[in-house]
Amino acid sequence: MYKETNSSKIVKWSLIGISVIFVVLMLLLPLITVITEAFKQGFAVYEKAVTDNYTVKAIWLTLEATALAVIINTVFGLSAAWSITKFQFKGKKILTTLIDLPVTVSPIIAGLIFLLTFGRQSPIFPLLQEWDIKIVFAVPGIVLATIFVTFPFISRELIPVLESRGNDEEEAAALMGAKGWTIFRKITFPHIKWAFLYGVVLCAARAMGEFGAVSVISGHLRGKTNTLPLHVEILFNEFQYVPAFAVASILVLLAIIILIARSLIEYNGKKKV
Amino acid sequence: MKRTNRSVIPGFGLTTGITLTILSVVVLIPLASLVVFSAQMSFDEIVATITRDRVLSSFRVSFVTAFVASLINAIMGVVLAWVLVKYTFPLKRLVDGMIELPFALPTAVAGIALTALTADTGLVGGFFAKFGIKIAFTQVGITVALVFIGIPFVVRAVQPVLEKLDPAYEEAAGVLGASRSRIFWKIVIPEIIPAALTGFGLAFGRCLGEYGSVVFIAGNKPFETEIVPLIIMSELQEYDYASATTIALVMLVASFVTLFLVNLIQTRNTKILKGGI
Known part of the structure; x- marks a missing residue:
């Protein structure tokens, strides 16, 4: 482009300076704070907090909810992407809008709607009680709320990729007599593999960290309906700062793994396309 | 749902069926229950709930902090996107990756760290x-938390537009004798404003509903640092579902x-990205 003049150099480096200061202050420093606070009283205290019975239970519940959210959203995302990109039908626009709806809803409201649907004041509550099904203040509610807040994450990654590729290859395969599953496995999936993995990573990231929605629906029963973020909240509100940050450091570790996975997937995806 | 155009590809019934079933159970029925529940209340009741002083002031706090935070993000987001697209410098990849942190880090962790x-x-x-x-336990603190939450929205909205920006226009203007600042204000800025607005809108929408990162830093003093999601939460803890639902409904509309506004801007944006206009 144009020659770098002295004044443009000043602009360049001051803009870079502002950006780096912003990133360090707003993003890096909070991350470092979690780690330093967690180890403030030495490794023994940290280890005790992380291996605490309630913490371990919270880890398992978080993993369970995350795994279920990823599985359900995978089934949904693949079905929705196939249905929306391979066929023409009325109401498609409304369908895509509805799929995107959950991300615009405040997490608190996401929790609230499940409370209203399955809670004490719901018309189906007596029915649920008769069959002894517990959803609100129990694990199923947490899972449902987690699925809700991550709902479009996988389909949203798949639909643009499938749309831009068109349907020629699938149509040819179908005309030559291939079954639906074979077409999907042999033709479609190789093209959407990276977009799919990317969606899974985003979904897992949000699912493990969801706080507001899960907080409303969980009832905060320690050792029963406490996920990792909720456990962090309880410890912090009890002024147990070191254990709170120790548990938070587990989530920081997971977040870093997710960021690395994300950039690896993005890198590989760009290379292959 | 009826197909308007028969396709040779199989699986329409199966995939559409699965899609609609999961959509109904997870999204439509729960959202409908919000509407059904609030339909049981009279209009006067709704107005009475919304116009309580404490609720009104929480709306003010929520909108002001979300607006200020999104404004800061719109400006910093454009600067960051510009730096990441136009310049090379050491550790650039790391800075680029860090932008994504607010998406990956659980909000509660961000909240206690901040x-x-x-x-x-x-x-x-x-x-x-x-x-x-x-800073902490004031509206400044809430704004800081919301800046953290909102920053990736603006950067990721502006970045692709800057990457696609054809340098030919800038070069042509340069050859014709325009100064660098003139090129920037007359050519670059008009191109990135729709993207920055989209990012602003997405960040604003997210900030309005944000709970996890704010709840710790806000201190939750009524009339001062109580945001709308906090009011809803405290109504729920008092089992006042009617009030909680009413306030939630207003939030939802907002x-x-x-x-809707973001979508309007985004439609224009995609046209630019695809080379139209």
Whole structure:
């Protein structure tokens, strides 16, 4: 482009300076704070907090909810992407809008709607009680709320990729007599593999960290309906700062793994396309 | 749902069926229950709930902090996107990756970290406390948390537009004798404003509903640092579902209006990205 003049150099480096200061202050420093606070009283205290019975239970519940959210959203995302990109039908626009709806809803409201649907004041509550099904203040509610807040994450990654590729290859395969599953496995999936993995990573990231929605629906029963973020909240509100940050450091570790996975997937995806 | 155009590809019934079933169970029925529940209330009841002083002031706090935070994000987001697209410097990839952190880091963790950092005993808070400025447990603190949450929305909206920006226009203007600042204000800025607005809208929508990162840093003093999601939460803890639902409904309408405006801008944006206009 144009020659770098002295004044443009000043602009360049001051803009870079502002950006780096912003990133360090707003993003890096909070991350470092979690780690330093967690180890403030030495490794023994940290280890005790992380291996605490309630913490371990919270880890398992978080993993369970995350795994279920990823599985359900995978089934949904693949079905929705196939249905929306391979066929023409009325109401498609409304369908895509509805799929995107959950991300615009405040997490608190996401929790609230499940409370209203399955809670004490719901018309189906007596029915649920008769069959002894517990959803609100129990694990199923947490899972449902987690699925809700991550709902479009996988389909949203798949639909643009499938749309831009068109349907020629699938149509040819179908005309030559291939079954639906074979077409999907042999033709479609190789093209959407990276977009799919990317969606899974985003979904897992949000699912493990969801706080507001899960907080409303969980009832905060320690050792029963406490996920990792909720456990962090309880410890912090009890002024147990070191254990709170120790548990938070587990989530920081997971977040870093997710960021690395994300950039690896993005890198590989760009290379292959 | 009826197909308007028969396709040779199999699986329409199966995939559409699965899609609609899961959509109904997870999204439509629960959202409908919100509407059904609030339909049981009279209009006067709704107005009475919404116009309570404490609720009104929480709406004010929510909108003001979300607006200020999104404005800061719109400006910083454009600067960051510009730096990441136009310049090369050491550790650029790391900075680029860090932008994504607010998406990956659970909001509760961000919340307690920012609180520890900006409290009077914290590293940043201690520095400002010397000048008598309090960050944690004030509206400034809420804004800081919302800036953290919203920054990736603007950067990721502006970045692709800057990448696609054809340098030919800038070069042509340069050859014709326009100064660098003139090129920037007359050519670059008009191109990135729709993207920055989209990012602003997305960040604003997210900030309005944000709970996890704010709940710790806000201190939750009524009339001062109580945001709308906090009011809903405290109504729920008192089992006042009617009030909670009413306030939630107003919030929902506000975020849908935001989303609608964002979509309008985004449609224009995609046209630019695809080379139209």
